[in-house]
Amino acid sequence: MPLVRISLRRGKSAAHLAALRNGIYAAMRETFNVPEDDRFILIHQHDAEEFDCDPHYLGIARSDDLVIVQITCNNSRTVAQKQAFYRCVAEKLAADPGLRPEDVFINLLETAKENWSFGNGIAQYA
Known part of the structure; x- marks a missing residue:
């Protein structure tokens, strides 16, 4: 049950x-085997002065369109699944809504x- x-x-x-x-959600379904209807997604919007992110950390050129995705999930995915998820x-998000891949930051x-x-x-899972 990922919480996004x-x-x-x-x-x-x-x-x-x-x-x-x-x-x-589609990427989780495709790469993390998340069941249908297992959808819990929250969006947090911030004013510019509340959103402080380095635009060049690790040599990645980020823009003001940066999106940070943090997902709490069960510790059950392989490294290969995680890598596939990040790519997916x-x-x-590049296809719709048109984000640059450099502006997609993911943390599990x-x-x-x-x-x-x-x-x-x-x-329920115990």
Whole structure:
């Protein structure tokens, strides 16, 4: 059950935000074997002074369109799956909404299955 948090600068259209959500969800379905309807995605928009990111870290030229994707998920994916996921997200977001691959920053936070409760005060995966 991935929990996706997308952070970006404020001012993008509803269509742009939907494309971000849909592209990331599609990539999770394709590369992480996420089941249909397992969709929990939050968007956080920030004013420019609240979004401080180095534009050249590791030699990658980032623009003001940088999108930071942080995903909390079970610790069950291989390195190959993660690499495929990163590529797939960058490709999907380049296609729609037109992000440059340099502006797609992804961070995975992996946790044990018993650390999730989907409701009713129950640890459904424990």
